[in-house]
Amino acid sequence: MAETEDHRSEPARPPAGFGGGEWPAETLVATVRGVLPSLTPAARTVARLILDDPAMVARSTITELSSASGTSEATIVRTARALGFAGYPQLRLALAAASAGRTPDRLVPGDVGPDDPLADVILKVSRAESEAIKDTVAQLTAERLGPVVDSIAAARRVDVYGVGASGLVAADMSQKLLRIGVAGNAFTDAHLALTSAVLLRPGDVAVGVSTSGETPDVLEPLRTARDAGATTVAITNNPRSSMAALAEHLLISAGRETAFRPGALASRISQLLVVDCVFVGVAQRTFDRSQQALQATRKAIDAFVTETRPPSRR
Template sequence: MSGPTAANLVASVRAVLPSLTPSARAIARLILDDPAMVARSTITELSVVSGTSQATIVRTARALGFSGYSELRLALAAASARGEPDRLVPGDLAPGDPLADVIAKVTRAESDALADTAAQLAPEMLGAVVQALTDARRVNVLGVGASGLVAADMAQKLMRIGLAGHAFTDVHLALTAAALAQPGDVWVAVSCTGETADVVEPVRTAGEAGATTVAITNNPRSSLAGLADHVLVSAGRETAFRPGALASRISQLLIVDCIFVGVAQGTFAISDAALKATKGALDRYGGRRIRS
């Protein structure tokens, strides 16, 4: 990861949090919980507050994509000027929250997830994935649990514009298909943690068979990200009522929608005809049901 800015600082810190050492994670959590304090603190002061060494603070800043602690402080100060620190922790849902607060907090969390994802979704990275899918012989999408719902959504969208593909949510079927993958195939894997074995192993197998692999994950330092040819990072803050996969689902869907639109643009003649044909078939079916 490189070049975090005030705009994507929140997402960058959250993305690498699972892969940090315990001491580095303590510093990262301070950045999320009290960014203004970190921005004001010298490295000596932060060392005392965090109970970690100055060397650990420098290593953590570099792990977050900065050249050192001074650059991290500047980014935090810029984020503060933009109002970013006010939304680092938007407020966890509590068992006794009234439904009005539930609506506000869930809306805020999902809005932040979308904004954080957009901030780190570089057009050139997205463009490489769009091009791979545009040129693909076949596209397979893989995910389990909540990520499986995202995989099914992506496969359905691509089918509507005439791309041959399939969504896999079962590891045995996925491994079977991955073993038969060929150059020209594209495998898109969706995993919040990037460490789910049911997703990682089929991607490893497909890559070894010559397929192009794409990861959509919250963790750019995960095993899945390390295997993939292309990595798109989603965002979403886990809470007691919103485990990681659910918290990141809305941002994964944003990435899927961006990929879909990009592919549809790049294959407009084919995709436009396919959309009209599929819409016509569904409209005719719906009309018959109403008349009957």
């Protein structure tokens, strides 16, 4: 069946660093997975082949890939460019580098099947989460993290926005920052988030957490915070997303979602890793203040636990 071409224009902003050396070869497949939702339907067909068998795509000529994907050669070229490469030859080279020395299991983690024994479930889930962490680490450079840490360390207030599984990450970030004396809140309700965002001012920081980068409940508060003059940060899997384009600073997480791992697990684990790195960086920048806050909060909690613990029986 002939493909139906989609001639919608690609987003003006390509994934930063694709084809320019910023993205390490070992994270290429993970990054393609992150941008998949923002591609046109025809381009997604080609991108899914990259995800399913990157080594095969690296070996294929454009004519062979056109036949295998059922798409035109023009679509393949457009897909390569949408991913940030000059053309298909450059994409093939990057995929070859990503495939070199890596096992097929590493490139294509096995999804959990409905009949998998629990022993296999343990191995597949742990492998997916381990790979999400490795892929996130490879993309989380000091150059990207540093400005975020500096902004939060100097902030009067930090808003963190997220819903669903990303809302749990937002709450974790806010709680961690609170322990070291950084004032702020996590918002999982769009109305409350907007109420807070519009009252931010220059010097404040707003952080949006969204795997897709297209969640309206996160996008609108982040846009409002930006318009109010706050520094904006996006934590997302998708560097081509609306949220990535909106934010001043972009931190990429990695981790794919499957039928048995929707929204959570690997994606959430990678987001939590990013949050932990931000937290430790801020604690370093504000060491004296952070240590005093940690000691004070720990003392208050320990005293509460001691006072409320029922007396032990002898």
